[in-house]
Amino acid sequence: MHMIILLLSFLFLSGCDIGSGERVIAGYVGEYGKLVDSRDNKEYSTVVIGDQEWMAENLNYNPEARSYDEKTDDNYSVEGRMYSWEEAREACPEGWHLPTTAEWDELFRYAGEGHSAYESLSRLDGFESFRGTNDFGFSASAAYIVDDYGHLKKDNDRAYYWSFERSSGYGSYVEIGYGKTRSDNRSYSTKAYYHVRCIKGEPSLESSSSKKEDVSSSSAKVSSSSKQSSSSKEQSSSSVESSSSEILSSSSGQIKSSSSAVFVEPSEVKRGSFTDERDGREYRYVQIGNQTWMAENLNYVVDSSFCYNDSLEYCEKYGRLYPWSVAMDSVGLFTTPGNECGNNVICNIETMVRGICPEGWHLPSVAEGEELVVAVDKGAHKGTALMDSVLWDGKISTDPYGFGGRPSGKRLADGTYNWLGVDGSFWLSTESKHRTTYQARIFNYNDEWNGAMGLETDKNRGLAVRCLKD
Helix, strand or coil: HHHHHHHHHHHHCCCCCCCCCCEEEECCCCCCCCEEEECCCEEEEEEEECCCCEEECCCCCCCCCCHHHHHHCHHHHHCCCCEEEHHHHHHCCCEEEEHHHHHHHHHHHHHCCCHHHHHHCCCCCCCCCCCCCCCCCCECCCEEEEECCCCCEEEEEEEEEECCCCCCEEEEEEEECCCCCCCCEEEECCCCEEEEEEEEEECCCCCCHHHHCCEEEECCCCCCCCCCCCCEECCCCCCCCHCCCCCECCCCCECCCCCCCCCHHHHHHHEEEEEEEECEEEEEEEEEECCEEEEECCCCCCCCCCCCHCCCHHHHHHHCCCHHHHHHCCCCCCCCCCCCCCCCCCCCCCCCCCCCCCCCEEEHHHHHHHHHHHHCCCCCCHHHHHHHCCCCCCCCCCCCCCCCCCCCEEECCCCEEEEEEECCEEEEEEECCCCCEEEEEEEEEECCCCCEEEEECCCCCEECCCCCCC
């Protein structure tokens, strides 16, 4: 008798074909519906989750005249086909539509009440680093995508689906994967191809901005007043933390709120220079509104700092590249707030962090970076107003504020270097709150995310440092 029970349990958890031809998906004990796409007669399972009815598998409709033939290859469409943003908007069958960000958020909230949403929406065998429970029959699974740079790849711990952000009309996408669900990741790239899950009925008229939240691995019911999701590609921040225009008080070193971020005319900028007493190196600075920034990247020599391609000539032109732990001064050479704040810990620092900066200067926070962007771009996040007028490949900038943003490239964790001339990122002291892979927020000038504060990247990469005066 015990053996029979064990056998039945194994079949249930593994998923099996039963006499009716319906497949039992691990964890789900409800009933699936059926959708037949009249365009090609393909049949899909559907599932009701709360007040919504979703496709329980990825869309596999093949539109005519695909612009990228490789994506039609059956080797990559086992989990449904990949679609560009423009294709995704029109891809769903009649009576169904591409979900809005607000509708994805509603799904994530419902699945996250008393559960970990990423687990309860995922197939048991769908991801490499965790086992889903598939409590609601949504059956998310990792699959091939084409990223913003046009590279075909598969992230074995994340699934990517297109979404529609009604308030902007831009392409956006959601992630379901290890440790999180996340919505409103903005995509400006025409090269990206993700998957599509359709939802029944007409699109919700409610803007996702009024309901946004992130459901993490520890989520029960997450209050939208205390947490909001942040967008990212590596991903751009729209969270409460980055939009509150918080400013660090130089007297107490504590973070306090301010709404003083305003546009500053280039003619109002004050320029000067100062000397880093540690090595005698002189740096230019610019005062933009209430902030005084270094007008060039830090070039202070310390262990585990690098010159691009390990060549000193690049340090003189672009500054040095530092892993985040070095930028934060995790070994405590100069100060204590960043002490022992490295790759494998979440630091949760809420005070000003000097890090590797000269005395009287500190690593900027996301909010301080946002204040800079508002000051020079009226909130448009163009970024070009901060770019050096000479060094960028194929970019034209007059550098009206004298900020001298440099395309210093990056050093990857394996010791290789990339993106010199096209990417100008520098470290911020604010950590990501949404990933268990411990990543930090950066400022990035690349093609897709000009002037975006709060992009996430691996802490063990080498990036430039720009310091802000206390």
